[in-house]
Amino acid sequence: MILLSLISPExxxxxxxxxxxxxxxxxxxxxxxxxxxxxxAASSILMGLFFVFAGTIGVLRLPDFYTRIHxxxxxxxxxxxMVLLGLMIQSGFTxxxxxxxxxxxxxxxxxxxxxxxxxxxxxxxxLKPKLGDYRAKSIDEIRAKAAKRGxx
Amino acid sequence: xxxxxxxxxxxxxxxxxxxxxxxxxxxxxxxxxxVVMTLWMCARMKILDEETAPYLYVPLTLSYFIWxxxxxxxxxxxxxxAVMSPEMKISPSMVRVPIAGKDDMSATMFANSITLTPGTxxxxxxxxxxxVHALLSEMAVAEDFIEMGDRSGFAVGERS
Amino acid sequence: xxxxxxxxxxxxxxxxxxxxxxxxxxxxxLINMSHFNxxxxxxxxxxxxxxxxxxxxxxTLYDRLLAVNSFGTKTVLFLCVFCFVIGRxxxxxxxxxxxxxxxxxxxxxxxxxxxxxxxxxxHEGVFQTEEGEx
Numbered sequence: 001m002i003l004l005s006l007i008s009p010e011x012x013x014x015x016x017x018x019x020x021x022x023x024x025x026x027x028x029x030x031x032x033x034x035x036x037x038x039x040x041a042a043s044s045i046l047m048g049l050f051f052v053f054a055g056t057i058g059v060l061r062l063p064d065f066y067t068r069i070h071x072x073x074x075x076x077x078x079x080x081x082m083v084l085l086g087l088m089i090q091s092g093f094t095x096x097x098x099x100x101x102x103x104x105x106x107x108x109x110x111x112x113x114x115x116x117x118x119x120x121x122x123x124x125x126x127l128k129p130k131l132g133d134y135r136a137k138s139i140d141e142i143r144a145k146a147a148k149r150g151x152x
Numbered sequence: 153x154x155x156x157x158x159x160x161x162x163x164x165x166x167x168x169x170x171x172x173x174x175x176x177x178x179x180x181x182x183x184x185x186x187v188v189m190t191l192w193m194c195a196r197m198k199i200l201d202e203e204t205a206p207y208l209y210v211p212l213t214l215s216y217f218i219w220x221x222x223x224x225x226x227x228x229x230x231x232x233x234a235v236m237s238p239e240m241k242i243s244p245s246m247v248r249v250p251i252a253g254k255d256d257m258s259a260t261m262f263a264n265s266i267t268l269t270p271g272t273x274x275x276x277x278x279x280x281x282x283x284v285h286a287l288l289s290e291m292a293v294a295e296d297f298i299e300m301g302d303r304s305g306f307a308v309g310e311r312s
Numbered sequence: 313x314x315x316x317x318x319x320x321x322x323x324x325x326x327x328x329x330x331x332x333x334x335x336x337x338x339x340x341x342l343i344n345m346s347h348f349n350x351x352x353x354x355x356x357x358x359x360x361x362x363x364x365x366x367x368x369x370x371x372t373l374y375d376r377l378l379a380v381n382s383f384g385t386k387t388v389l390f391l392c393v394f395c396f397v398i399g400r401x402x403x404x405x406x407x408x409x410x411x412x413x414x415x416x417x418x419x420x421x422x423x424x425x426x427x428x429x430x431x432x433x434x435h436e437g438v439f440q441t442e443e444g445e446x
Contacts, residue, residue: 034342042348049355051228052386056359058235059366059382065374066273067244068366070231070287072382074270078228083352083389087396092339095173096401100392102170103408107385108217110415112267114381116274119285121422122374123275129244129285136240171405 041089048082055079061136066129069119076111080104157200161187163207206257209309216307223300224269227291231270234288243289248281249297258305265304266297340399349397356390377421384414 051074058071084104088097168183169175194200206213234242249266251259263274263282271291276283286292360383367379388411395403 031342034339037339038343038345045352049352052359054232054236056362059363065372066285067242067287068375068378069273070270071235072378074228074231075382076385077224077268077270080385080389087392090345090396096404098170099404103411106411112264114415114418116267117419117422118374118377119273119275121426127372131244133243
């Protein structure tokens with residue numbers, strides 16, 4: 001047994017040599033890993049950007065204040081987190097990632113509090129929410145209205 | 153009180169080291185001074201209790217955030233679908249959701265989780281219920297919030 | 313048993329040395345993503361510019377506050393991405409500071425508009441308004 005233990009390192013080293021000798025395919029593994037990481041980071045950031053833009057468009061489009069809050073919340077949660085996740089993947093295991101993690105945690109804690117504060121202040125100030133089914137005007141209705149205004 | 157002061161000091165020291173990243177004597181001394189000053193201020197304001205230093209529940213809270221992330225993802229998809237469609241069929245509605253937990257911490261966590269999920273915003277909160285505004289009427293069902301209430305209460309260390 | 317442990321130790325040493333060899337090549341040296349990040353920063357600027365529309369034309373005060381809050385979140389994201397563009401991650405401290413200040417500013421403005429004063433404790437005191445006591 002002791003003899004084996006003395007021999008085994010050399011055996012392992014021999015095996016390693018054999019493996020490195022046989023794998024002569026020219027694949028640049030660090031480069032492949034880097035490309036995978038870049039693709040992952042880019043897709044995460046692009047998805048975050050999609051949610052950021054959806055939130056912006058929602059804030060512009062939605063009819064009243066209480067519904068606009070939801071669109072702003074969409075930007076704050078998934079949009080921001082996905083962009084920060086993409087940046088974390090880019091930076092790897094460094095102090096930068098720790099700071100980004102801290103920043104995403106802060107955003108996750110502070111954004112709902114600020115949103116609730118705005119909504120609560122509006123509610124207490126007596127701003128009434130519009131309830132019930134809502135449907136955006138189609139382009140024909142808008143055109144008809146504009147034509148009527150132009151005629152009168 | 154000394155227990156929570158100690159926890160707060162350890163948390164602040166870890167935070168300082170993580171944010172600065174330098175281990176020079178001068179910067180370490182500055183960090184010690186900051187930690188001691190903050191502890192003194194906290195002791196003077198008499199806020200050294202469980203609410204100020206909830207760092208013992210951080211693993212529970214993180215595991216709760218993983219579950220919440222899934223919910224946020226689903227709600228985001230629904231809201232994006234409602235907002236980006238041309239006719240934009242939304243049905244804003246309000247509902248009162250009863251609070252399951254008893255202490256303030258779990259109620260705060262519950263209201264924060266409701267606000268964090270897009271499509272539902274907690275507008276008003278009183279002793280035993282939360283007024284929730286929802287973007288779609290199918291999100292404004294009081295029974296759907298029961299699981300979230302239980303899990304958020306568990307995440308901040310409430311054992312009922 | 314001894315042989316097993318020795319081989320394990322050896323394998324671990326080998327693995328750690330290879331990991332170090334891999335991690336010595338930095339990701340930013342292999343693929344330069346700063347152009348992509350620059351495009352992302354410009355997209356964030358465009359979305360901020362769109363949000364100014366709501367900021368200027370919001371019917372109520374609360375719409376404007378919501379727009380300012382959302383604008384601040386986007387500014388934080390822009391700062392983070394821009395730090396990666398110029399390759400100096402020190403600027404992330406400014407982003408963290410901006411996130412916290414955005415929150416505090418929103419709360420302070422709301423408190424001022426609700427109470428018309430900043431030095432008010434919300435736990436004590438009753439406010440006389442036109443509707444009655446709050």
